[in-house]
Amino acid sequence: MLVNYLLPALAVVGSAAAQNGCTFSSTVTISNQAEATKIASCKTVKGSVLIDTGAAGAIDISGPKEITGDLKVLNNGLIETFSSTSLTTIGGDFTLRNVTVVSSIQFASLKSVQSLSLQTCLRLKTLELGPLTQADEIIISDTSLEKVDSIDLATTKRMDINNNRQLTTFTSKLGSLSDSFNLNSNGIGSGLTVTLPNLEWIANMTIANVTKFDVPSLKVVNGSARFDSNFFESFRAPNLTHTESGDISFVGNSKLANLTFPVLKTIGGGLLIANNTKLEELNAFKNLRTVRGAIKLRGSFDDVDFSSLNEVNGAFDISSTADITKVCDNIQELSSDGGNGKIAGTYTCTSENEKANDDTDSTTSGSGSVDGGKDKPNGAAGFALNSALLGLVAIAAFASAF
Template sequence: MLVKYLVPALAAFGSAAAQAGTCTVSGGTTTVNSQAEATKLASCRTVRGSVVLGKQTGAAIDISGPQQITGDLRVEDNGDLETLSSSTLTSVGGAFVLKNVTKINAINFSKLTSVRALQWQSLSLLSSITLGPLSSADEVTISDTVLQSLEGIDLTNVKKFNINNNRRLQQFSSKLATLDEELIIQANGIGLGLTVDLPNLVWAANMAIANVTKFSVPSLKVVNGSARFDSNFFESFSAPNLTHTEKGDISFVGNAALNNLTFPRLTVIGGGLLVANNTALDEINAFSKLERVGGAIKLRGNFTEVEFPALNTVEGAVDISSTADIRDTCEELSKFAPANQGGDGTIAGVFSCTANNANANDDIDGDTSDSGNIDGKDDENSAAGMAFNSALLGLVAVAGFAAAL
């Protein structure tokens, strides 16, 4: 039943109030349980408050009439709704929430351009969406659908963007330029693969990317936090314009097909570097200009060659292990170990390097964000550079290994 959704003033003012077009919701929420109740909103240009659809609404609800909803538009735990639409709604001041709406297959909001948050989860039959396109949102979550396209979501800036478990989604391309908090992409395109193209992305706070066949960020310059790549299917990854991470880690773990990494302009990793269990990666030579690592370096894999020709400061530990014979490399690198290990202190934390370790790919736990065992000030000029001549190990998930090594 519709909850006294219009202030009594509407009745008093009649057509004049309807023309003014502002309807204030009694108690802050209008509950819609049928199309007849949705139609009662048609005279409201602006609904001040939230609109909530009940759990049993019938198969189709059209909320045409209102242009703005200042609060939320919310549908949860509804097993009836198959289509939801509005030909007039342009903005939702709160969250547009669809959660556990098990029969919905189509969403048509042809003029919707702005929401505070888009939260669509557990919509296992959703295959079609039409939006304004959506050009303004702080947060977007799209999870557990059968969408093949996210066309209609046309954002340039967003705080959080989470795309997960959309089993038929094979391609995602966006003009996103900045991501203020996080980008999460995982478990999409099951059995098919997902390609991701973000040609305009220049700045991101944090990224966690998994199960993609391609991830393209040709313009990315700065990652403020961490960039983590786990269990992907791509053979090659390149960040041609990335110059530094402010305080976070770079991590590649368990990317079985990965055989090539390229970071030609990366000079500083504010946190740690973790490369692990990327079994096809034979060389670690992607970091030709890397000078400083603010955390630890941990490498695990089958690599036979490792090169960091510009590296002069590691504020944490260095832990390297390969299934291959890298004894010569270990000996060469030992000169940069801490003073208490007989080196010149370029590496501030504990230095460890092992060859012919059959279990190198199994040991992927670690913390690269902790500087670990620092016994003095950083000496960035203590070594002109470090050349690693061992096999590429793979970037393991960034966590906490420095002091524990």
């Protein structure tokens, strides 16, 4: 019970509590607003704070400026608003999970947390933070938020924003992201417009159900970049030069008519373009020189330009609903079967294949695994998406386990 932990601490620190902080031997559990006011004199709460499942109505924990541990609200269907005017720092995790009726989270001074996780807060419409400028991880899933503009990070490790039906715009000054970036199933009906003007370096990203994805400064993808089932008509990465180790993938983007990668020269993994039915010309990769994995292309395109291609460590497998006989002949000149051998693996080209768009699998018509290139067993004959990319597909399931 809160009193059992609180009174001994207050007896020791007395009136100096506001200066020296309050130390608790275990997590402090707050069951109602009256108990919340008992930590108001603590400048620093040295420990973690848990809001009980039975806490109801408005819970305000104003007073402390810092919580050195976690601040959590779990499995609560009674809290309507959660706030603090004073709290600036949470040394651990700030988590609300399965808090089903909370409509407002207002921590107007909060600038730093270890992680922010808002999951299954179905009625949450208002999120007001300091703004938040420091966090290693952001997870926002299954809320009614219309904006998240009080999250203002320049760098982070992981960001996962998914299944927020009312969220239609996301703009961030984010410059680098060192682990994974997942955007999926936001802005249902209208999609999500994403603007990241400062993003230069990212590890891995999976982008789905997005209306616009603007990354004008992006230079390097360290792992993989996957774009599935988006609504944008065009995608540009005007400054992307290479991926270090992973794949580039565009699958099932029904409105996509134009791709532009003017300075992309190296893909560290494989290239998969499939079932983008409006994409009639595939000339985005005319300056691409090296693919260390395999290339698989499926679509309705009638023109394909890989005029600078100098090395493919894996297979090259292409099929279109249109007549691409001339394309097949041109790329044949790069194959190991009658060409100059720049394509190390199996070369397959199929013209006027009415079922070309049905094949979105990540394997080619060859056999074996090619991800990572020549060092893999049978590396010249197949295609497999980088494991880091496949891990991103399951990120929402992983997040739910927190």
